[in-house]
Amino acid sequence: MKPDLRGLSALELTIGRVLRLGVGASSVLLAAGLLLTLVHEGDNVAPIVLTIAIIILLATPAARVAISVVEYIRERDWLFVALTLIVLLTLAGSVVVAFWNAES
Amino acid sequence: MTVSLAAVIFAAGVVAGSLGIVLGLGGGIFLVPFLTLALGFSVKSAAAISLTTVIATSSAAAAARAGKHLMNLRLGMLLEVATAAGSLLGGITAQIVAESILQRMFGVVAIVVAAVMLARVNRRNVISDPHADPGRLGSRFHDAESGGVVTYRIKRLPLALFASFIAGNLSSLLGIGGGVIKVPVLNAWCGMPLRAAAATSAMMIGVTATGGAIIFYGRGDLQPLAAAPAVLGVQFGSWAGLHLSEHASAKWLKLLMVTILVIVGGMMFTKSMG
Numbered sequence: 001m002k003p004d005l006r007g008l009s010a011l012e013l014t015i016g017r018v019l020r021l022g023v024g025a026s027s028v029l030l031a032a033g034l035l036l037t038l039v040h041e042g043d044n045v046a047p048i049v050l051t052i053a054i055i056i057l058l059a060t061p062a063a064r065v066a067i068s069v070v071e072y073i074r075e076r077d078w079l080f081v082a083l084t085l086i087v088l089l090t091l092a093g094s095v096v097v098a099f100w101n102a103e104s
Numbered sequence: 105m106t107v108s109l110a111a112v113i114f115a116a117g118v119v120a121g122s123l124g125i126v127l128g129l130g131g132g133i134f135l136v137p138f139l140t141l142a143l144g145f146s147v148k149s150a151a152a153i154s155l156t157t158v159i160a161t162s163s164a165a166a167a168a169r170a171g172k173h174l175m176n177l178r179l180g181m182l183l184e185v186a187t188a189a190g191s192l193l194g195g196i197t198a199q200i201v202a203e204s205i206l207q208r209m210f211g212v213v214a215i216v217v218a219a220v221m222l223a224r225v226n227r228r229n230v231i232s233d234p235h236a237d238p239g240r241l242g243s244r245f246h247d248a249e250s251g252g253v254v255t256y257r258i259k260r261l262p263l264a265l266f267a268s269f270i271a272g273n274l275s276s277l278l279g280i281g282g283g284v285i286k287v288p289v290l291n292a293w294c295g296m297p298l299r300a301a302a303a304t305s306a307m308m309i310g311v312t313a314t315g316g317a318i319i320f321y322g323r324g325d326l327q328p329l330a331a332a333p334a335v336l337g338v339q340f341g342s343w344a345g346l347h348l349s350e351h352a353s354a355k356w357l358k359l360l361m362v363t364i365l366v367i368v369g370g371m372m373f374t375k376s377m378g
Contacts, residue, residue, distance in 0.1 A: 023163040064307075
């Protein structure tokens with residue numbers, strides 16, 4: 001009998017899908033923004049496209065952590081709910097610090 | 105931004121992406137010196153670009169590996185807490201320890217870890233009995249090298265936590281994800297097979313780098329235009345690395361890691377003397 005590896009992978013596959021979507025979307029936008037800038041110096045749209053791309057890229061790992069929180073809640077694995085929440089809160093803390101820096 | 109500068113940054117991204125998927129390194133440890141010394145970026149801009157690359161490497165590597173059971177999600181999340189604590193305290197470390205001492209310590213640790221990995225290069229951390237109990241944090245995966253499902257257990261968890269703490273500590277200071285610290289420690293002392301350690305680290309470094317990258321972005325140190333070719337390079341590099349490394353043996357991967365540790369350790373040591 002082969003040991004069952006399937007049950008372990010539902011979370012892994014969901015995370016994989018989200019990461020692929022995030023990296024894919026930001027790459028397409030970064031490529032578009034880069035091409036626009038290289039072809040057309042001083043383009044007005046390019047900086048906006050690039051900013052959206054960077055924000056998607058930065059949000060991707062955070063989305064991964066958020067999905068893990070939900071999954072561990074569903075599994076009622078409270079220790080890991082707590083651990084993932086701590087990681088998510090640290091990321092939220094960085095956002096707060098970033099806004100605070102941007103304003104001062 | 106000129107086409108040639110974009111091409112050079114793209115190439116640096118390719119290197120980061122391939123190392124990321126093969127060894128779980130974001131490549132920041134090479135990228136920051138390269139961007140500052142060769143291309144004249146300020147340290148802050150270089151660290152910001154590097155952290156962006158680390159995020160892209162991590163997401164691309166983890167996406168490509170999903171479903172192969174190499175990523176240990178539970179262990180990764182547990183270690184990520186230590187890393188988060190380390191990165192929160194990173195600023196304090198920078199204030200109490202001089203940069204040259206930090207670099208020298210880093211150099212010594214890298215060389216010692218390389219020596220330990222070299223001594224154990226033929227020893228594998230896997231238990232071939234597929235029904236062996238992996239414990240609470242261990243796992244099992246399909247090992248292409250031996251052709252079967254293998255199991256591993258995690259040993260010396262406090263050491264793994266400490267290495268992750270240090271990785272987080274150095275992350276925003278040096279613009280790295282910290283894989284260069286975690287992967288060798290997890291492999292040499294904590295019972296983790298290299299591929300599993302690399303996949304788990306690749307997944308973690310994205311979260312580690314995000315905190316730092318957000319803060320750099322808020323300060324206006326991140327230039328999206330310079331990050332764009334790097335991120336695109338990572339996509340290409342991770343795709344190439346995945347295809348090249350799939351059939352590489354753990355022994356060769358370890359030797360590659362040892363080589364990188366020696367180069368990085370030597371570089372840090374020279375810089376601290378500089």
